Amino acid sequence: MMLERTTFPPGMYLTQYQWAKKMMAVNADAQGTEMWCNHYHQRTAIYFTEAEVHPATAAEIAMVFAPAREKRKEYNQRYSQRRIAREKEIEEQAKLFGEARATEKILSLIAGKLPTALSSSKSRSVTEKMLQNKAIIFDTETTGLSDTDELLQISIIDYNGTVLMDTLVRPYFHSSWVEAQRINGISPEDVEKAPYLHEILPELCAIFAKAKVCIGYNVKFDLAYINRAGVSTDHLNIIDVMLEFSSYYAEKNQQTKPRRHKLTACADHFGFKWSGDAHNALHDAQATLFCYQSIRNGKE
Known part of the structure; x- marks a missing residue:
């Protein structure tokens, strides 16, 4: 039966990312232990003990953090694209329904009143x-x-x-x-x-x-x-x-x-x-x- 990480004291088992935050890197020969991340049992992760890590170099730290930075960059790009698409959609609504009607809808969205009105x-x-x-x-x-x-x-x-x-x-x-x-x-x-x-x-x-x-x-x-x-x-x-x-x-x-x-x-x-x-x-x-x-x- 797979164990839950939360059943152990904090800091006893950490992921590679968590160790990197402490400026530690996982040893090349470390096996780690796969455990449930929490009681939801939705995801597992490989956890390592203090005996399986060593003081990290700048290159090792950068290698661990690179994927997260790329995901954050990708999200920012997608968010910007959705915002531009939404602005274009509003412009099209203004042309289709008339400036007055579109303005009223935009103002209601800005004021946060649309959900209440619908309710x-x-x-x-x-x-x-x-x-x-x-x-x-x-x-x-x-x-x-x-x-x-x-x-x-x-x-x-x-x-x-x-x-x-x-x-x-x-x-x-x-x-x-x-x-x-x-x-x-x-x-x-x-x-x-x-x-x-x-x-x-x-x-x-x-x-x-x-x-x-x-x-x-x-x-x-x-x-x-x-x-x-x-x-x-x-x-x-x-x-x-x-x-x-x-x-x-x-x-x-x-x-x-x-x-x-x-x-x-x-x-x-x-x-x-x-x-x-x-x-x-x-x-x-x-x-x-x-x-x-x-x-x-x-x-x-």
């Missing part, structure tokens, strides 16, 4: 058949709350709870996220061997392209991260369960002014049984689905 208008026309066949429930975990932070986990399930995607994501530019780690429990070591966003982007785009409804909790926040990566969501009916529950709770409790509630409070209200910790994207997506179905079915 309040389109969600009313969503049918049960559409939910069963074309709905996805989406959640993420990130390195923080700003638009300069990065994704750490993406989870998507369908309306029946089937997992369509559940993966950790390796950030390009962040090496630590202390405050976020206290909440989501995802450490830099957990994502060290996870795929970069560009590696899962084709699968992510395909899932969203097939969907007609996207359900989430404060979903505007999650969508912003994948929109910046180039995932198109303009065609979707967006349902924000946070807003749905806010109205639902205010009506039930005769509140004149609805207020927003955390997902854990919403889940507790409807008696959701967590399969694991909150602030795990998959568990949060499952809780969001349960809450939305409870609201839709009129559960007290």
Whole structure:
């Protein structure tokens, strides 16, 4: 049975990349030990002990870090290309629909109001058949709350709870996220061997392209991260369960002014049984689905 690296004391077993950060290089004859990177059991890596490394030369360090630098350069180039393509798309929309209509849409995107508008208008026309066949429930975990932070986990399930995607994501530019780690429990070591966003982007785009409804909790926040990566969501009916529950709770409790509630409070209200910790994207997506179905079915 393969061991988990996290069962050993920190620093006892490190990958070649981790040793390189300490200015150490793996010996030519070192065998290493293959282990699961974490309890997710998604990826394995070869780990080495202190006895299998030596002080590294500058050339050895450069050789280890070169692939990561190339991936980061490639991502920056792709991001720039997507941004240019998006600017051209907006110009074409302006020609097709008229300057006034295009300007209104652009302003709404800049103001971040599009998901909220869709939640309040389109969600009313969503049918049960559409939910069963074309709905996805989406959640993420990130390195923080700003638009300069990065994704750490993406989870998507369908309306029946089937997992369509559940993966950790390796950030390009962040090496630590202390405050976020206290909440989501995802450490830099957990994502060290996870795929970069560009590696899962084709699968992510395909899932969203097939969907007609996207359900989430404060979903505007999650969508912003994948929109910046180039995932198109303009065609979707967006349902924000946070807003749905806010109205639902205010009506039930005769509140004149609805207020927003955390997902854990919403889940507790409807008696959701967590399969694991909150602030795990998959568990949060499952809780969001349960809450939305409870609201839709009129559960007290």
